[in-house]
Amino acid sequence: MYKIIAKEILNKDVDLMVVEAPLVAKNTKPGNFVIVRVDENGERIPLTVVTNDESTITIIYQKIGYSTKKLGELKVNDFIEDVVGPLGMPSVIHNVKNVLAIAGGVGAAPLYPQLVAYHKQGSKIDLILGARNEEYLILRDWFEQICDNIYYATDDGSLGVKGYVTDCLKDVLKQKKYDQAIAIGPLIMMKNVVNINKANNLKTEVSLNPIMIDGTGMCGNCRLTINNQVKFACVDGPDFPGEGIDFDELISRQSYYNDEEHVCNLKIGEKND
Amino acid sequence: MTERIKMPLQDPIKRNLNFDEVALGFDIEQIKIEASRCLDCKNPRCVKACPVNINIPEFIKFILEEKLDDAYFSIYKDNILPAICGRVCPQETQCEGACVLGIKSKSVAIGALERFIGDYGLDNNLQINETIRNNSKKVAIVGSGPAGLACAATTRRLGYQVDIYEALHEFGGVLKYGIPDFRLPKTIVDKEISRLKSIGINFLKNIIVGKTITLDQLTQEYGYNAIFIGSGAGLPNSLGIKGENLNGVYFANEFLTRVNLMKANLFPKTPTPIKIGKTVAVVGGGNVAMDAARTAKRLGAEEVFIVYRRNMESLPARLEEIHHAIEEGIDFRLLLNPVELIGENYLLKKVKCEVMELGEKDSSGRQRPIPTNTFKTFDIDNFIIAIGQSPNPIIKKSTPNLEVDKWGRIIVKEYQTSIPSVFAGGDIVTGAATVILAMGAGKEAAIKIDEYIKST
Numbered sequence: 001m002y003k004i005i006a007k008e009i010l011n012k013d014v015d016l017m018v019v020e021a022p023l024v025a026k027n028t029k030p031g032n033f034v035i036v037r038v039d040e041n042g043e044r045i046p047l048t049v050v051t052n053d054e055s056t057i058t059i060i061y062q063k064i065g066y067s068t069k070k071l072g073e074l075k076v077n078d079f080i081e082d083v084v085g086p087l088g089m090p091s092v093i094h095n096v097k098n099v100l101a102i103a104g105g106v107g108a109a110p111l112y113p114q115l116v117a118y119h120k121q122g123s124k125i126d127l128i129l130g131a132r133n134e135e136y137l138i139l140r141d142w143f144e145q146i147c148d149n150i151y152y153a154t155d156d157g158s159l160g161v162k163g164y165v166t167d168c169l170k171d172v173l174k175q176k177k178y179d180q181a182i183a184i185g186p187l188i189m190m191k192n193v194v195n196i197n198k199a200n201n202l203k204t205e206v207s208l209n210p211i212m213i214d215g216t217g218m219c220g221n222c223r224l225t226i227n228n229q230v231k232f233a234c235v236d237g238p239d240f241p242g243e244g245i246d247f248d249e250l251i252s253r254q255s256y257y258n259d260e261e262h263v264c265n266l267k268i269g270e271k272n273d
Numbered sequence: 274m275t276e277r278i279k280m281p282l283q284d285p286i287k288r289n290l291n292f293d294e295v296a297l298g299f300d301i302e303q304i305k306i307e308a309s310r311c312l313d314c315k316n317p318r319c320v321k322a323c324p325v326n327i328n329i330p331e332f333i334k335f336i337l338e339e340k341l342d343d344a345y346f347s348i349y350k351d352n353i354l355p356a357i358c359g360r361v362c363p364q365e366t367q368c369e370g371a372c373v374l375g376i377k378s379k380s381v382a383i384g385a386l387e388r389f390i391g392d393y394g395l396d397n398n399l400q401i402n403e404t405i406r407n408n409s410k411k412v413a414i415v416g417s418g419p420a421g422l423a424c425a426a427t428t429r430r431l432g433y434q435v436d437i438y439e440a441l442h443e444f445g446g447v448l449k450y451g452i453p454d455f456r457l458p459k460t461i462v463d464k465e466i467s468r469l470k471s472i473g474i475n476f477l478k479n480i481i482v483g484k485t486i487t488l489d490q491l492t493q494e495y496g497y498n499a500i501f502i503g504s505g506a507g508l509p510n511s512l513g514i515k516g517e518n519l520n521g522v523y524f525a526n527e528f529l530t531r532v533n534l535m536k537a538n539l540f541p542k543t544p545t546p547i548k549i550g551k552t553v554a555v556v557g558g559g560n561v562a563m564d565a566a567r568t569a570k571r572l573g574a575e576e577v578f579i580v581y582r583r584n585m586e587s588l589p590a591r592l593e594e595i596h597h598a599i600e601e602g603i604d605f606r607l608l609l610n611p612v613e614l615i616g617e618n619y620l621l622k623k624v625k626c627e628v629m630e631l632g633e634k635d636s637s638g639r640q641r642p643i644p645t646n647t648f649k650t651f652d653i654d655n656f657i658i659a660i661g662q663s664p665n666p667i668i669k670k671s672t673p674n675l676e677v678d679k680w681g682r683i684i685v686k687e688y689q690t691s692i693p694s695v696f697a698g699g700d701i702v703t704g705a706a707t708v709i710l711a712m713g714a715g716k717e718a719a720i721k722i723d724e725y726i727k728s729t
Contacts, residue, residue, distance in 0.1 A: 023485050037442055043535070043544040044442075066544050082442045084479040213535065213545075216440055216481060217665060218450075218507040219527035225518055230511065235667070249518055252619035256520045260546035 001079040005056055010138045014062050014106055015072050022055040024085045030113035031091030031207070031239055034059065035215040036071065037082035043067040046212045046234070048110035049086060057083075060109035060138070066264035087215045088238045092205070093117045096179035100172065100202070101147075102128045102165050102193050104185025108138050110207050110238075111184045119146035127151070128172060130165035130185070134158040166192045173200050180205070183242065187254060191247035204242040208233045210254060224250050277379035278307045285600040289570050292454040292538060295597055296360070299382075304389050308336040311381050314373055319383060322371035324713035325423075327351045329368060329383055332390065345394035346401055348387060353426040353469070354419070354712065356395055356461050359388025361452060362709045363591050395464045405472065408432040410726050413497040415482045415668070418446020419708045420503030420699025422466070423715030424722070425474045428501075431723050435474045436497075440481040443534065446505055448708070450534040451526075453564050455571070456594075459533070483668040488675070492694060498729070499694050499722045502683060503715055506700035507665040512556065512658060516614025521550065521621030525557070525565045525659035532568055550654020552576045554624050556611050557659035558588040563595065565657045566603045574655070578604035580611055582629050582642040609649065610642065614656055625650045662705045680704060688718035689725065696722050 006018040024034055033048045034057065045067050051058040063072040074080065091114045099118050103111045108129060115125055125146060130153035131137045137159060143150055152160025153168040161168045166189070173196070181204040183193040190206045197204045210222040210233050217235035224231055227244035231237065281297040282288075288295055299307065311333045319329045327348055335344035348355045364370070364384035372380030393399075411434035414421045421437055422445075429435040443449050445462045470476060480486060482504070491497050509524035511517055528547070531537040535545035553569040555562050558581040569577045579598070581588060584607050588595055599605070609626035616622050628647045631640035664681045676684045676691035682704055683690055683697040690697050698714030700706055 023480065027485060027487070041536070041543050082479050084440070084442070084481060084485070086484055087481070213527060213530055214441065214450075214507075216484075216507065216667060218509070219530050220509050220511075220524040221527045223518055230518065246518075249619055252520055253518070256548065257546050260540065260548070263541045264544055264546075 001081065002083040004074055004076055004078050004080065007074075007076050010060070011135045013064065014060060014136070014138055016050075016058060016060045017071075017074075018056050018058050019080060019083060020055060021057050021083045021085075024049070024083060025052040025055050025057050028052045028057060028086040029090035030093070030117045031088065031110075032086030033088050033110075033215075033238060034083050034085030035087060035212065036080055038067055038070045038074070039081050042070070042081060044082075044213055044215070045071075046087070046209060046215060048113070048207070048209075048238075050109050050112050060106065062106040065261055069265075084215070087234060089236065091117065091207075091239050093121060094180045095121065096123055098176070098178045098180075099123045099125045100128070100178040100181045101125060102130075102169060102181065102183040102185070102189075104130045104165055104189040105132075105136060106138065107185030107189075107207075108143070110209075111182065112139055112142060114182060115143070115146055124148050126172065126176070126178070128153060128165045128168045130154065130168070130189075132156065164192075165189060166196060169193060169196055173197075173202070178202055182206075187247055187251045190242060191251075194242035194245070194247075198243060205239055206242040206245065207239045208237055208250070210250065211257065224253075274378055275306060275310055277310065277382055278303050278385075280382070280385055282597075285602070288455065289601050292571055294458055295455050298392065299385050299389050304336060304386060307382050307386060308333045310374065312373060318371040318373065319368040322367045324367065324709045325351045325716060327368075327387070333381070333386065336386065336390070341390065341393050342397075342399055344390045345399050348390055349394065349401055352712070353423060354391075354465050355387050356391030357419075357448060357457060357465060358709055358712070359384050359386075359391045360457050360461075361707075363707060365592055367709070392461075395461070395468070400468075400471070403430065405430055406432045407434070410434070410498045411436070411496065412722060412726075413438060413491050413495070413500045414503065415500065416440075416446055416503040416505055416699075417444040417466070417476065418448065418503060418505050418699065418711065420505070420701075420711035420715040420718075421446065421501065422469060423712035424501045424503060424698065424719045425715075426469055426472070427716050427719030428722055429472055429474050431719070433723075433726075437474060437476050438480040438482050438486070439476065439478045441534065442478055444476050444478065450530045451561070451564075453529065453533055453568050455567065456564065481667065483671040488668065488672045488692070488695060497694075498726045499696060501715070501718055501722060502668060502690070502695065502697040502701055503699045503711065504665055504668060504701050505711075506662040506705040508663040508681075509658065510661045510663055512611060512660065514611060514613055516616055516621070517658070519614055519616040519621040520619055521548075521616070521654060522614060522656045523658070525555075525561045525657050526662065528565055528657050529561070529568065532572070538572060547572065548655075549574050552651075552653045553655040553657065554578055554580050554651060554653045555657040555659055556580045557661070558583070558590060559659065559661070560590045560594055561662075562657075562659035563590045563598045563603075565659050567598055567601055569655065569657065570601055570603065576604070577602070578606050578651075580609050580624070580626060581605065581607050582610040583639060584608060584631060587639045608642065610644065611656075612648070615650075621653065621656055623650050624653050624656055662700075664701045664704065688714070688721045694725070696725075
């Protein structure tokens with residue numbers, strides 16, 4: 001059992017939780033994730049470790065599915081049944097001067113630890129942060145501490161550019177040269193960002209979050225094709241160079257259980273049956 | 274000579290609709306009759322053929338004398354998991370395969386006897402009357418599958434503090450995530466494990482050695498005198514053909530883990546789903562392939578078939594499992610080798626197989642399948658890949674000085690690895706094998722660990 005030390009509601013759909021997990025916290029590096037099981041019969045869901053100290057880890061989750069909604073119902077001093085990690089390969093922090101980071105929605109959460117690592121090694125960081133509106137732009141004050149420039153893009157124009165991060169990206173690339181890009185967000189966003197960057201000779205690292213069960217390379221549910229080779233996101237990733245990834249395949253794999261997810265969400269309505 | 278008693282089975286039509294155990298087990302009368310068939314050979318070949326050398330004639334004699342407690346203790350000396358092994362051991366190639374009776378008629382049903390006595394021990398909570406003298410030394414066991422459990426029990430009984438580290442949220446390894454309930458009910462596994470807790474073995478879940486704690490940390494920070502790695506063969510082998518990433522294609526590991534560990538068969542009562550279509554093909558001929566095919570049927574698939582590149586006689590699965598699969602309506606499409614999975618919009622639609630014929634015998638003693646350049650295509654909704662598993666590389670990746678071979682199997686000399694205080698056994702050393710071979714390895718490794726710690 002893993003105790004919830006603190007909880008913060010970032011917006012209507014997204015929470016931050018600080019969880020006591022000393023063994024995980026000790027060995028966690030930027031890019032690692034954990035698998036969480038909310039209760040005794042829970043699903044195993046992967047979540048990136050956003051920050052960690054001696055004994056706690058911070059996770060951020062979007063209450064979009066049945067299990068993340070269940071997680072969101074827990075309060076400070078409640079316990080999470082299972083937290084296992086750190087999983088995955090730590091992010092490769094390239095030794096570069098100028099980094100361009102692009103995050104969409106809750107993708108800002110897994111991006112944060114990587115940018116901290118870049119900041120610590122002295123890289124200059126520009127960030128494009130996008131969401132549907134101002135309320136959904138998360139961790140703004142955290143990013144302000146480590147980024148040189150932040151560009152905002154919102155669907156409704158409530159902050160920054162009205163439009164997608166990709167619109168903003170095209171403008172930014174006209175003004176400045178970068179050595180490396182990192183993009184984390186919805187698959188379609190990452191796909192488009194990689195394509196734009198490719199046309200500008202800019203390499204992009206992405207971080208994937210496919211469906212997983214064990215998270216240790218056992219089940220193979222999280223497989224993807226990159227440069228015609230099969231990789232497992234859980235043990236080979238979750239970060240990959242974006243250029244060779246078959247995003248369309250990933251998008252379709254991500255949606256395989258959409259009908260079942262819908263059934264599960266209906267269950268939340270008829271609670272405590 | 275009395276005929277060998279047939280194992281009573283759940284009716285195939287009924288059992289295709291549930292996950293309850295297929296083999297129902299003998300009753301006390303049947304046990305006595307079957308036990309009376311044993312010739313009590315002077316030189317019992319069955320004992321030698323058992324990977325953990327259970328004293329089979331002795332426990333059978335106890336059954337005949339109606340001393341069931343003693344029969345249980347007799348087995349328990351050599352095998353801490355009789356209720357499990359009685360169910361999943363390939364007895365036909367081990368004890369029963371060596372039974373003298375088998376030459377002229379049918380061997381004693383040793384597995385069924387062991388299962389009965391194992392269940393009897395669990396039901397009556399029989400505890401062996403032994404005093405464990407604690408020494409001040411401690412041993413870490415990596416993985417709570419058959420190898421780890423056997424090694425833990427033996428080292429604990431020698432007086433060591435024993436801590437088992439398990440990566441998943443439940444204990445038992447492949448007994449939990451791999452073998453379906455209809456062959457091995459999970460309640461049996463849990464009962465066996467709770468008995469091991471009662472002799473003072475500590476079970477720690479959610480710890481991936483190599484990630485959560487490294488081998489070096491176990492030695493240096495936690496002060497273990499020795500470590501046993503029994504992390505199994507968890508990595509699924511792929512066919513390497515086009516279309517393996519299509520939706521609808523599963524590795525058997527994922528398919529079985531969703532059902533066995535995550536209880537996806539109960540969805541939406543449980544939150545982990547599984548998708549199964551009308552027509553399912555399973556590639557492979559081993560026990561895992563049989564388990565996957567039979568699970569697919571129970572999940573509601575109308576047509577399930579096995580695709581295998583050799584003939585019926587070459588299937589590596591246990592005969593009993595093949596029979597059960599046939600009874601349950603699983604079709605065997607033999608001498609076929611899948612060469613391509615065909616989909617539309619990333620959704621699986623068809624499997625294309627090459628027709629094979631049998632040639633000369635290969636190193637495995639079976640006839641080698643030879644491609645014929647003729648093809649058959651089947652319409653399918655799901656394709657399950659069950660062609661074997663390889664060792665999981667997580668520990669090796671975080672422990673560069675641990676030597677492994679080109680297949681990723683840990684190299685050992687009498688169970689000792691290239692790091693003197695680290696031992697290994699089971700599938701991580703041999704590649705995917707059986708429960709009982711892993712248990713045998715765990716038990717023998719424990720003796721080597723004891724010798725090693727005493728010599729340091």
